[in-house]
Amino acid sequence: MTEEVEFRGLFRTSPSMNLVPGRWYLGFVCLTCSHRFGVMDDPNETGGTKVGGRGGFIVACPGCSATHSYAADRMVSFQAATAQPAAPVGNVELG
Numbered sequence: 001m002t003e004e005v006e007f008r009g010l011f012r013t014s015p016s017m018n019l020v021p022g023r024w025y026l027g028f029v030c031l032t033c034s035h036r037f038g039v040m041d042d043p044n045e046t047g048g049t050k051v052g053g054r055g056g057f058i059v060a061c062p063g064c065s066a067t068h069s070y071a072a073d074r075m076v077s078f079q080a081a082t083a084q085p086a087a088p089v090g091n092v093e094l095g
């Protein structure tokens, strides 16, 4: 089952910092560096949220600081990584 969220108007917002691993967020993919960031919690916690409306968001990417205006229908639902990305995963050869 999908829930629909509709936005009207243009919102100036800030990216969500400190995403909790395993939780779902609504956010955007940066037009400059392709970094994916959240701007709010996904109210459904499912990843099936559909976002529509004629609204949009003005938000600065937490990765590269580029500020863009994103249409609401570009919003993506994603689950924050469940693993800490601090260290690369896989075989690391120490030399």
Ligand SMILES: [Zn+2]
Residues within 6 Å of the ligand: 030, 031, 032, 033, 034, 035, 061, 062, 063, 064, 065, 066
């Ligand atoms: Zn960016």
